[in-house]
Amino acid sequence: MTPGTPMAPGAPMTQAQRNHTYVPPRASAVPAARPAPRMSRHVKWVATRPAAARAAGRRRIAAEPTPTPHYDHNPGWGLIDIPPAEPVAPRKTYVERMAARLPRLLIASAVVLVLAAIAQTWVYVLLVINLESPVGRAMAVAARTSVIATGVAALGMMLACLIGVAGWLMDERRRAYARHDQRDPRSPEQIMLGCWIPILNLVKPLAFFRELLDRRDDLLPDYTGKRLWWLWAGWLLVNALVIGGLGIRIFADTLVWQSNALAMVIVSNLLSAVFAMALWWTITRLFAREAPAAAPKRFLVAA
DSSP states (O other): OOTTSOOOTTOOOOHHHHTTOOOOOOOOSSOOOOOOOOOOTTOOOOOOOOGGGSOOOOOOOOOOOOOOOOOSSOOOTTTOOOOOOOOOOOOOOHHHHHHHTHHHHHHHHHHHHHHHHHHHHHHHHHHHHHTTSOOOHHHHHHHHHHHHHHHHHHHHHHHHHHHHHHHHHHHHHHHHHHHTTOOOSSOHHHHHHHHHSTTGGGTHHHHHHHHHHHHOTTSOHHHHHHHHHHHHHHHHHHHHHHHHHHHHHHHOOSHHHHHHHHHHHHHHHHHHHHHHHHHHHIIIIISOSSSOOOOOOOOSOOO
16 A cells, blocks of 8 residues: 555554554645536526627716795695685676666656656747747757757667667567477567667567467466557557657748647657556566466456
8 A cells, every 4th residue: 555545444544644644645736627517597698788888877966955945925725715606697788688677767768758748848838939029048048958958868768678678578588488398489680670670660579579478378368469459559659659740840841830840749758658658567567477467357247
């Protein structure tokens, strides 16, 4: 057994080993070849870009210090209880506003027409006096001024009432036809033109009222129809007197004819005031929806 040979297990020890003088041989300077490591099946190859192809990293900019957020005043969150907004009613048109004021306009028109008749009576008296003796200039100017002022006011009230009547008819007809699940066959333009155009407004308003009466089941047709015929007759008489008085006054060449024309105008103004009150009664009483229509009175015992 040579000194460099390792001992087999269970071999007897040599004398040198017993005396502890045995020196083991040195390891060789050339390392022994190691076996290649075994690749695991879970290893994943990852491809990365080279350093030259990589993008440069973002440059960080230091943020400037800012003040602490704060309120300049108390925001009042939850301190104010705002009530819900009420629905805004649609804005009424000018015709609708005139229709709502129609009863008051008719009363005011009657008052203005009576004042115009008084002013024209004053002028008529001055014309009669002027037949025998001259009238003072101040008195004549005052009378003429009162006639012009009341005449302009009466004309303005008449136009306002015509607009109000057209609006009232449109509203009443729309509601009456709606109760029968129908639409008004007359357009608002037809009703307005029928009430405003001269000569045409002598016939059309009666037709509008008759159509309204046919759709009002809460009214007495015979009783209401007779009142409408009387109202239309008064309307024709008023217009005839106005046209006749104006024609005579324009073509009159003597004081006598001027006085006659003025007397006719006075009568027409008074009848116009009566007609305005009759129309007020028709709208507020005869066609009123709040109160039932008055039953006709019978003076004789029915057979």
